[in-house]
Amino acid sequence: MSNKTILVAQREYVENLRTKTFWVGIFFFPIIISLSIVIPIWLEKTKDVRKYAVVDHSGWLLEAVEKRAAMPDLEKVFKAAIDDIDAKDPADFEAYPPAVQEIARFLAGGKEKAREVLGDKFPAALEELSDEEFRKQYVKAVAIGISMLDSPQIAAAQRFGMIPREAVEEALARREEIKTWYDSLSPDDAREFGSTLSRGRYERIELDLEGEELIAKLSEMVDREKLFAYFVIGDDPIAGNEGFKYVSNNLTDEGLINWFERHATAEVRERRFEAENIDRELAAEIQMPVDFEMKKVSSTGEEEEVEKTEIVRQWAPVAFVYFLWMAVFSISQMLLTNTIEEKSNRILEVLLSSVSPLQLMSGKIVGIMWTGLTMILSWVLSTIVLVTFLPGLLGAKGDVIDFASIARDPFLLTSFVVYFLLGYLFFAALLVGIGSVCNTVKEANNLMMPVTVMLMLPLFAMIPISKDPNGTLAKFLSYIPPFTPFVMMNRAAGPPTNFEYVATSIILVLAIVFVFWAAAKIFRIGILMTGKPPSPMEMLRWLKAPIGQVPVRHDEE
Amino acid sequence: MTDALVLDGVTKRFGKNVAVDSMSMNIPQGSIYGFLGPNGSGKTTTIRMVMSILYPDEGTIRILGQPNAESVKDRLGYLPEEKGLYKKMKTAEILAYFGTLKGMDRHEAKRKASDLLDHYGLGDRKDAKCESMSKGMGQKVQLLGTIIHDPELVILDEPFSGLDPVNMELMRDVILSMKKGGRTVIFSTHVMAQAEQICDAILLVNKGRKIIDGPITEVKKTAGGGIMLDYTGDGAALHGLPGVQRVNDSGQHAELILEDDADPQEILRQLVDKVTVRRFDIREASLHEIFVRAVGGKVDE
Structure with missing residues (x-):
């Protein structure tokens, strides 16, 4: 690169740093990211507790539902507690009641702890479970034990059976303590232990009324929005749905009714089996859902377990494509307006007495590329910092971490920066060519139409490609240079083969060289031209003309 | 050089x-x-x-x-x-x-x-x-x-x-x-x-x-002489003077292009009768005149 190209680029860069657009671009992104992290957490935190009431004519279903509902909550509390054993701030762990702390430590022991307790009685079948899987079952068993041990309807204890009762005996010894703690947990406190606890979302209230009076009062409360909803449970749930009612003014938010129905159904179903004298274990076995374990084949051909992260990973490229698109589009657009501005400022001919058109063009492209890179790198950095620290600052747990690990994935980040550069170079050359033949932004917009349409396609293809990253459409589009950066970024979850990376990159680079050559020829002629912009056919003739010769315009002939 | x-x-x-x-x-x-x-x-x-x-x-x-x-x-x-x-x-x-x-x-x-x-x-x-x-x-x-x-x-x-x-x-x-x-x-x-x-x-x-x-001096030599005139009066009077080949009249100012054997004194004498002469300057023809003469028509400015 010649010295003069760098001088032009430097000026371009420094000038761009002074524009408002640049700083808006720099700050816009982190603000979006922050909002996308803060708003869900904040919404979750400020979500109203749904108050509800239940009129139970059966006399037993409500109690059973509450026991069942406690089970998943406890499971979550134990999991969170196990995670918090090693928390940076010891106070996090100390927030749990002593019984939960002890059990969490015990559960953290996993298979080894169980083996220690059971000695010879440790079932060989359990050895086959991974430590993680074992702990999952183990936690579940403890949660079931604590919430429903004395219920005669522990069908789910089919799983409980896998972990010998003796293994969780120690946990069960503290059962009453934990049950009391859980039952007295207020919704606000519950949220401290996990945002998804049903205890934190739904609060049942009781009124000291009966019969018609009670129903009238509840209806009135629902009407005044003092109560989200109330349930009426029929006399005999086992016989049928007669007398069941759900009354609410908000029928679109089905969270509460679904939650309550799920637990009520499970309970009633079990009692029906019992009524028919069907063996509990047998019934549980019959009801076992078909459960496909999600796996994927790794690059070495082995089966890999699919974690939640993988699913996020599958979709993460969509976000990257979107930001890539925004970056390429907005930054090459900068080049377009910039060129037109120079043209309308009539400064080009002055510059041409010092630099060659090629130096001028490449200087501009390089200068704005630096601007773009600065912006992109600031985005990358701020994203890493924000996803790493922001959720922690807000006291969020668990779920966000997957997102953070994806956003920091070096493979995705490198692809992002490289494809930004390649995509930018391609469209920059295209737009600088267009800019050079236009005198006003309005004229440029007309010529931009085909380019914009071309740029829209990867956006439309974004979702289909994410679903099938190695499908025919995705593969085909990868080889078309203007789409390559976006489509390949889109397919990062696939990922494409090394051959595809190399082949598409070679084609893209060749295309960039060609577009540069064409843009340089058009730029040379276009920047000195006034009057209406040339037609595409005219520009084609410019490409064929030798350097320094200005082909005649039709209307001049 | x-x-x-x-x-x-x-x-x-x-x-x-x-x-x-x-x-x-x-x-x-x-x-x-x-x-x-x-x-x-x-x-x-x-x-x-x-x-x-x-x-x-x-x-x-x-x-x-x-x-x-x-x-x-x-x-x-x-x-x-x-x-x-x-x-x-x-x-x-x-x-x-x-x-x-x-x-x-x-x-x-x-x-x-x-x-x-x-x-x-x-x-x-x-x-x-x-x-x-x-x-x-x-x-x-x-x-x-x-x-x-x-x-x-x-x-x-x-x-x-x-x-x-x-x-x-x-x-x-x-x-x-x-x-x-x-x-x-x-x-x-x-x-x-x-x-x-x-x-x-x-x-x-x-x-x-x-x-x-x-060089400007040589270019001017090729054109022969002329008179720079500042005047007040009717410009029509400038036409038909003896020995004047052509008139470039600007209203207040005029350039009179002379034939080779013209007599400037005679021209001045006649002018004084017809208009008020404020300046009368015998000199080489202007570039403007040279140009007009060379293209043989009016300069399109």
Whole structure:
């Protein structure tokens, strides 16, 4: 690169740093990211507790539902507690009641702890479970034990059976303590232990009324929005749905009714089996859902377990494509307006007495590329910092971490920066060519139409490609240079083969060289031209003309 | 003395239209050279070819001893007719930028920019953005940008057009001081009177063709004599005077072109009877007249 190209680029860069657009671009992104992290957490935190009431004519279903509902909550509390054993701030762990702390430590022991307790009685079948899987079952068993041990309807204890009762005996010894703690947990406190606890979302209230009076009062409360909803449970749930009612003014938010129905159904179903004298274990076995374990084949051909992260990973490229698109589009657009501005400022001919058109063009492209890179790198950095620290600052747990690990994935980040550069170079050359033949932004917009349409396609293809990253459409589009950066970024979850990376990159680079050559020829002629912009056919003739010769315009002939 | 610029048979066509037709000229170093002709006569095209912005179809150009301007750009100063500044840049910055583009060291360019602005009365506007400047100040900055690197050859395309009287004076000063420094200045104009005042040599061009060129004194000799007349009265009286070949009448001022054997005394005598004579000046014909005579018609200004 010649010295003069760098001088032009430097000026371009420094000038761009002074524009408002640049700083808006720099700050816009982190603000979006922050909002996308803060708003869900904040919404979750400020979500109203749904108050509800239940009129139970059966006399037993409500109690059973509450026991069942406690089970998943406890499971979550134990999991969170196990995670918090090693928390940076010891106070996090100390927030749990002593019984939960002890059990969490015990559960953290996993298979080894169980083996220690059971000695010879440790079932060989359990050895086959991974430590993680074992702990999952183990936690579940403890949660079931604590919430429903004395219920005669522990069908789910089919799983409980896998972990010998003796293994969780120690946990069960503290059962009453934990049950009391859980039952007295207020919704606000519950949220401290996990945002998804049903205890934190739904609060049942009781009124000291009966019969018609009670129903009238509840209806009135629902009407005044003092109560989200109330349930009426029929006399005999086992016989049928007669007398069941759900009354609410908000029928679109089905969270509460679904939650309550799920637990009520499970309970009633079990009692029906019992009524028919069907063996509990047998019934549980019959009801076992078909459960496909999600796996994927790794690059070495082995089966890999699919974690939640993988699913996020599958979709993460969509976000990257979107930001890539925004970056390429907005930054090459900068080049377009910039060129037109120079043209309308009539400064080009002055510059041409010092630099060659090629130096001028490449200087501009390089200068704005630096601007773009600065912006992109600031985005990358701020994203890493924000996803790493922001959720922690807000006291969020668990779920966000997957997102953070994806956003920091070096493979995705490198692809992002490289494809930004390649995509930018391609469209920059295209737009600088267009800019050079236009005198006003309005004229440029007309010529931009085909380019914009071309740029829209990867956006439309974004979702289909994410679903099938190695499908025919995705593969085909990868080889078309203007789409390559976006489509390949889109397919990062696939990922494409090394051959595809190399082949598409070679084609893209060749295309960039060609577009540069064409843009340089058009730029040379276009920047000195006034009057209406040339037609595409005219520009084609410019490409064929030798350097320094200005082909005649039709209307001049 | 060597020539700063030599054109030999340079021709440029745009389709069927011949913009510049086998133009030849020699411009000696250290001179002020006027490139004269009406609008659309091919002046700008010729200058653009000299600057290697356009390439000639035929003929050769030698500039500062080189076959094209590419390799000597840093030694040239060029002020195009269409000129402008970056609106958002500060005056000192843009001058320094022009300087560095001409190969000046960054520090030197900054210092020189500051000196020039001080010297030409813009010292207090160094940090002003170009968009905040008046048109006259902008013109000044543009001119300073052309000479910041002290070029050996300065080419100015219509430098006087649109200038206010103060800047007109400044432009003249700059051109003259360049010459004093041994630099060569070429400028184009369609206003003959401007060239007449400061040029050492001129070239007259019309419709892409050279009409006449050479040192201004020699060019004038070819045209014979004339009378410059300031008068008040009816212009019709100027016609039909003895020995007067033609009259270029401007209402208050007229140029009378004389036949070789005309008697100026007789003309004055007759004039005094018909109009009030305020000035009567016997001299060589003006460039304007030379041009009119050469093209054989009215100059299209």
